[in-house]
Amino acid sequence: MNNIFEYILQTIFSITGRIESIQEDCDEVYCEYNGTLVKISYKQDCETILNTFNTRDVLSITVLQNEDVIAVFKSDGESSIKTFIEEVVNNGIGSSDAIEVTIKQRIIKHVENYTRSIYFTDAFVEYLNRLSLLSFLSVFNNRFENSKLVFELQNSEPCQFYTNSISFTTRDDISNLHLTPVNKRTELIDRANFLCHFDGLKYNLLPNDLYPLYSDTITNTLGNVFKKVCVLYTCSFLFDYTTITKDQFSYRLNGFKTFNYNIATNTLNNTNVDVLSVDTLYEIYRWAYSGGNTNDKLNIARNIISLNIKPQILSIESSTFDAIQSNFRIYEKENVRQYIQVRNKLSELLIDLQVKIGNIVDGFTGDFRKNIITLLSFFITVIVVRVVSKGDFIGGFTNEILLVVFILLLISIGLLLYSRWELNRKVSLFEKHYNQLKNRYKDLLSPRELEEIFEDCDPNKTDNNVSFVQQQKALYTKLWALSIVLFFVAFIIILVINNQEIISKFIENVIQRIYNYTGCDIA
Secondary structure (H helix, E strand, O other): OOHHHHHHHHEEEEEEEEEEEEEEOOOEEEEEEEEEEOOOOHHHHHHHHOOOOOOOEEEEEOOOOEEEEEEEEOEEEEOOHHHHHHHHHHHHHHHOOOOOEEEEEEEEEEEEEEEEEEOOOOHHHHHHHHHHHHHHHHHHHHEEEOOOOOOOOOOOOEEEOEEEEEEEEEEOOOOOOOOOOOOOOHHHHHHHHHHHHHHHHOOOOOOHHHOEEEEOHHHHHHHHHHHHHHHHHHHHOOOOOEOOOEEEEEEEOOOEEEEEEEEEEHHHHOOOOOOHHHHHHHHHHHHHHHOOOOOHHHHHHHHHHHEEEEEOOOOOOHHHHHHHHHHHHHHHHHHHHHHHHHHHHHHHHOOOOHHHHHHHHHHHHHHHHHHHHHHHHHHHHHHHHHHHHHHHHHHHOHHHHHHHHHHHHHHHHHHHHHHHHHHHHHHHHHHHHHHHHHOOOOOOOOOHHHHHHHHHHHHOOOOOOOHHHHHHHHHHHHHHHHHHHHHHHEEEEEEEOHHHHHHHHHHHHHHHHHHHHHOOOOO
């Protein structure tokens, strides 16, 4: 069927004339026919016109004479073709005289399973070419259903055109769709909106939806329309700033060079962009948004694009993508080198922290050793002098010497308390330095990596350096206190031995006083 409207007219009427216009968009097809109508009568073949268009769509035929409506037929109404013809005849067109009429035919398209009809591919492509860029994006965005859109060509010519989510295919091939809608659509749009400042991202469209994956020779014109739109829309996902208005596409590209340009887009057929660059631009877009640090990728892409672009028509060399990848590999190597330097520097700082915590422990244990050595040295000196002079050692600890001993023990207690206070202060300083160091590297390393590196020095975790300090503090505090207690008990015993007579007389005196007071006989 080359022309459904001519077939309908010739099947129902005996008419000669011409089609004045055929217009088709996403929602309807319109045809206006001016001709000479002669006597007509109902034929059974007339009912076959209902099989010439898709059953989901609705056909309407309006016959006018001198702009007056003679008869109307709608395929979704109660009237039949026979009734329609009778109405035409009854309104004066059944005579033998030829009458000039205008016949308007319209097919209203309906959607089933995200699929709608295309009856005249050329007329539909012409309609797309008359759209502005802004209107084109709105038309397709508003008709997306589950991120899919299928146009079923009703003519018999084989053709195939499709993107990831939009397909033009014949009725025979409708079951062989190649649609692969993009995953994480909203995430990609949000990321682009954050990095590219594009007002057009109010649409639920991605460059994937517009980039032709396949286009045969019959649909080359259709493919060129999509390539133009894809070039402009893909640049919106790559450049720093883009704005789409009714009449133009405005962009700003900041790289090694800076460009500010406006491209007229009031109609796509008059939009001058290089469709041959669509493959390279799309490759760059897919690479930039495929994972990793999109911001770093876009910054490098913008630098290289700015050196290889013809800004008036958005034309870039096919080698641009290779240059971008090469520069990114160099950038990654430099980043790895810097990363290793950061890790090494951090390791050195952590080793310093471990040395400091070791010094804290050494300081506390050193105080303990000095205290014990001082006490032992004093006692040994007293014993040696006594043994050399008198031959025994108990008598060397006179009351005066014992007084000095008890003063030394009091000093030892004070030194213990001071050493513990100093140890706590140093641990607090360590924790402060630890947190400052960790916060300093938050912007350079990921949180997980930062935790793994600092785990051994974390003051809030067990089995680490600070826990070791607390263990040593508890251990040496016990040893220190125990040594003081032992020395104190030992010298109390010596004090008692040295003063037996005085103690005996004191006890007798106390007993006598008790006797005198109570009058009891104490045996």
